[in-house]
Amino acid sequence: MDHVEEEIEIPNYFLCPISLEIMKDPVTAVTGITYDRQSIVQWLERVPSCPVTKQLLPFDSDLTPNHTLRRLIQHWCVENEMCGVVRMPTPRAPPGKLNVLEEIKNLKKFGVEALGREDTLKKLEVLAMEGETNRRMMCEAGVHRSLILFIVKCTREEEEEEGQRRIKEQLDESLRLLHLIGVPLNDARALLIENDKILESLTLILHQQDFINKAYLIVLLRNLTGNASSHIVEVFKGIIGFLKEVVTSFSLTNPSVSATSQPSSSNVRSKLDRSLVIKRGVTAALMILLETSSWSRNRTILVDLGAVSQLIELEISYSGEKRTTELVLGVLSRLCCCADGRAEMLAHGGGIAIVTKRVLWVSTAADDRALSILSTLSRFSPENAVVAEMVCVGTVEKLRSFLRVDCGLSLKEKAKEILRDHFDEWKKFPCIDVPLLTKLLNS
Secondary structure, eight states, rough: OHHHHHHOOOOOOGBBBBSSOOOSEEEEEETSSSSEEEHHHHHHOOOBBOOOOBBOOOOTTTOOEEEHHHHHHHHHHTTTTTGOOOOOOOOOOOOOOOHHHHHHHHHHGGGGGGGGGGHHHHHHHHHTTTTTHHHHHHHHTTTTHHHHHHHHHHOOOOOOOOHHHHHHHHHHHHHHHHHHHHOOHHHHHHHHHOTTTHHHHHHHHHTTSOOOHHHHHHHHTTTTGGOOOOGGGHHHHHHHHHHHHHHHHHHHHSSSOOOOOOOOOOOHHHHSOHHHHHHHHHOOOOOOOHHHHHHHHHHHHHHTHHHHHHHHHHHHHHOHHHHHHHHHHHHHHHHSSHHHHHHHHHTTTTTTHHHHHHHHTTTHHHHHHHHHHHHHHHHOOOOOOHHHHHHHTTTHHHHHTTTTTTOOOHHHHHHHHHHTTTHHHHSSSTTTHHHHHHHHHOO
16 A cells, blocks of 8 residues: 555545545534544544544534545546555445334334334434434434333333343343433423333332443433332432442443443444443432432431432542532532431541532532531531531631632631631631631631
């Protein structure tokens, strides 16, 4: 090839900007730049942006075949074949709109039973991975409704060992596909009203062993918790168990799920970023806890299930994810509204310390929630041991910092209130600069 390039000048627009080789299957991204399909797909699996323009370009972005350029390249290759240039075969078209319509047609004709046929779910998954357009078509056709009903059917079937393996594979594929295409909020609630067995079946999956399936399911449950009152305890148990697995068995920054997921021969499945799935599952789990902990009954249930300790462990084990920290602190601030929640917070050796550490470190929203926790603890649990711990872990220093930095007035007032409430106790500690603290409080 080096010899050929010395004698023949290759047009620059025939070369892929990534591989710098002649394109075999040129496709144009939404940014207007043309790449070789294999190169851009591999790139987007690692970096979700256009290599040339640096614009955001998710992995599932539509890639439009550039037929004109492909024909030009093929014609040029034929003309230079005598010089050693290899002819470029016409690439096989990836699954597209017609394939999606055909699968949807079969699904409507045969109903949920069609999903139980061999390769149906695999075909739908391949099509869903091709891009947003295919997923939107599936969603508009109600594929997600059929998938949910099929999942219910899978959880209720009793089979021999061989049959159970087949059902497990179908369940895995259904949850993965459902995660890909999503479930509109209104449809999710309508389904729950139509079929009261759905939530019961979904909560059963939360108590199974497959870690990734739990993550998929919790993301799905994010749209269903408004109607989950009759199964809320089981939902909470599943979520707390999932977070415990995240803390004890996986690293959030690069979770390895090979031990809990079945090996797959499908290249499509490997494209799903499992670490991203787990991260989405954690975010969805925390959102569910935050939204449902508005009610005192739910707060009591969560505290009894050990949510406070598990949330603290989650925050200790993982740092650097702004949204996760904000949600964890939001849930903890609500759980500290009840006496048992505060008791659990104080019983954990790292509770006050991790909340203090996050102050002035993450975001204004995190600061507000952290100060709410510290304010609640200092007001309703003002024991000497608690006051002393706040000195030892640096809480007083962080509160004093609020009065010296440029932050919102409401945050300053919260910090001042906590400092004033325990000023008489804290001034007894030799590490506290009493004159400076007095000056700041009077400013």
